[in-house]
Amino acid sequence: MVYPGTCHPLPDSCFFIAGAISVFISQASVLKYLGVKANKTLAYGVASVSGTVLAVCSCTVLPLFAGIYQRGAGLGPATAFLYSGPAINVLAIILTARVLGIELGIARGLGAIIFSVVIGLIMQTVFRKEETEKTNQINIPETAASRPLWKNAIYFALLVGILVFANWGNPLDPAGFWATVYSLRWKITGILAIGLGILLSLWFNLKIRKMISVAILVGVIAILFPHHPIIPFVVGIVGLSAIISTDKSELGEWFFSSWGFAKQILPLLLIGVLIAGMLLGRPGVEGLIPSSWVSKLVGGNSLEANLFASVVGAFMYFATLTEVPIVQGLLGSGMGKGPALALLLAGPALSLPNMLVLRSIMGTKKTFIYVTLVCVMATITGMIYGKFFG
DSSP states (O other), X not given: OBOOSSOOOOHXXXXXXXXXXXXXXXXXXXXXXXXXXXXXXXXXXXXXXXXXXXXXXTTTTHHHHHHHHHTTOOHHHHHHHHHHHXXXXXXXXXXXXXXXXXXXXXXXXXXXXXXXXXXXXXXXXXXXXXXXXXXXXXXXXXXXXXXXXXXXXXXXXXXXXXXXXXXXXXXXXXXXXXXXXXXXXXXXXXXXXXXXXXXXXXXXXXXXXXXXXXXXXXXXXXXXXXXXXXXXXXXXXXXXHHHHHTOSSHHHHHHHHHHHHHHHHHHHHHHHHHHHHHHHOBTTBOOSSOHXXXXXXXXXXXXXHHHHHHHHHHHSOOOTTTHHHHHHHXXXXXXXXXXXXXXXXXXXXXXXXXXXXXXXXXXXXXXXXXXXXXXXXXXXXXXXXXXXXX
């Protein structure tokens, strides 16, 4: 059984991926596969299952969403990706089924996939005129690809692998497959980082002596702090940032694009996390609003209980997978199964920090409608589920 008691989201990884999307993925490719005029089956199919690869939370997904949206992705596929990224986490679905019951696990998985597509289609329909005008204004120059698609695919696979394993959570069970993965996560991250360094030197013309100097520094820090692997990881990120920031080619663009996303998102993210933590607390720590109040308001399967669960879940910040033990505790305190599903469908995909950042990316109106759609659909789905399984 897997549960990262405390998720250590490393936003630097996501900012690097978002920056890479804006620099190394051609605008023509984004428009072709995720744009307004793209094949809907392909666009929504890819966007709706993205969470099976990215084990990210509602805040960690934001730089990735910003990257593809600003690159020209249609609002529909982009919001489908925005919802599915944190909601359709394979580990979360499995953990939900094992801890809360197979029915709730299946309902969560199917509901999240359907949600992402329906929300994306509604957002695209509501803002169709605006999105079409945006697409028509994009002028795509005819440029030859700087490297084959397979090279970019390997590059992004390494970045995603580093993101996933660096954020891998501590398992509840001390033995088994997940415990083994957790014990090896920093070794795997290190191997992937070495692969990325070699790739940057061979395919992106980064001087090998610079990469070796960073690798040596990281190795020394790892020896000095053997029980704190996060320290050499951060040193590696800072070192990589330092050497690519002085590059005059696309690697320099990669750094400054990533830094731009960080400046836009991090301040709002930190403010939102602070407010959400003060009001609603975190696992094991009470906020200004006692959890006992919440438990009393989500019993049964009424409209009010499901709506309250979805709205509270939408404003809370859930680190990856922490929603499962929280819901388990609430069920033990009298929470209905319908509100439990409503919270599972709304909570991981939204949070107050998430909303604040989204407003800066796509505006107040789009953010309001997106949040409303998530809460309304979670409420309705919870009521239906509670009627049959409550």
